[in-house]
Amino acid sequence: MPRPPHICACGRLVPHGERCTCQKDADRARKRRHDAKRPSARERGYTxxxxxxxxxxxxxxxxxxxxxxxxxxxxxxxxxxxxxxxxxxxxxxxxxxxxxxxxxxxxxxxxxxxxxxx
Structure with missing residues (x-):
């Protein structure tokens, strides 16, 4: 029996086992901020x-x-x-x-x- 959908914090109804687009967008933004601060591979020693x-x-x-x-x-x-x-x-x-x-x-x-x- 399929599990019921859940309501995201943003108010959208999201199918069970999936993530809301707002959560995916927030993850992408967080990863972009992290990568912007991260040194390049060469700077980290991978020469x-x-x-x-x-x-x-x-x-x-x-x-x-x-x-x-x-x-x-x-x-x-x-x-x-x-x-x-x-x-x-x-x-x-x-x-x-x-x-x-x-x-x-x-x-x-x-x-x-x-x-x-x-």
């Missing part, structure tokens, strides 16, 4: 040197550490948050496939308590 090290790491570790599929992403196990020593620490790297990185790892990072790394 040509990183690309070379990433390629070598993926060649040595071709399988995803979570599911065993072909790895395409080198992930920092502990988020480096700008810490160059943690960024380049190969013991902090793991090979992941894109779906695991985007789903599993990101979910873990959202649920983990914030860590302040100097």
């Amino acid at each position: 040509t040197d990183w690309e070379k090290e990433r390629a070598a790491f993926l060649e040595a570790h071709p399988c995803c550490a979570i599911c065993g599929a072909v790895a395409t992403v080198v992930d920092h196990i502990t988020p480096h948050k700008g810490n160059k020593a943690l960024f380049w620490d190969r013991y902090n790297w793991q090979a992941l496939c894109k779906p695991c990185h985007d789903r599993v790892k990101q979910r873990e990072e959202r649920q983990a308590p914030a860590i302040n790394v100097p």
Whole structure:
């Protein structure tokens, strides 16, 4: 039996399991504000040197550490948050496939308590 729709805070009737357009618009605006403040990938350390090290790491570790599929992403196990020593620490790297990185790892990072790394 289908579940009934709900009323959004803006007053619109929204089908069960869906989000109101006002919520989607608010999320887009929030993400735009976040991205506007965020440094570019190059400014965060993802330079040509990183690309070379990433390629070598993926060649040595071709399988995803979570599911065993072909790895395409080198992930920092502990988020480096700008810490160059943690960024380049190969013991902090793991090979992941894109779906695991985007789903599993990101979910873990959202649920983990914030860590302040100097």
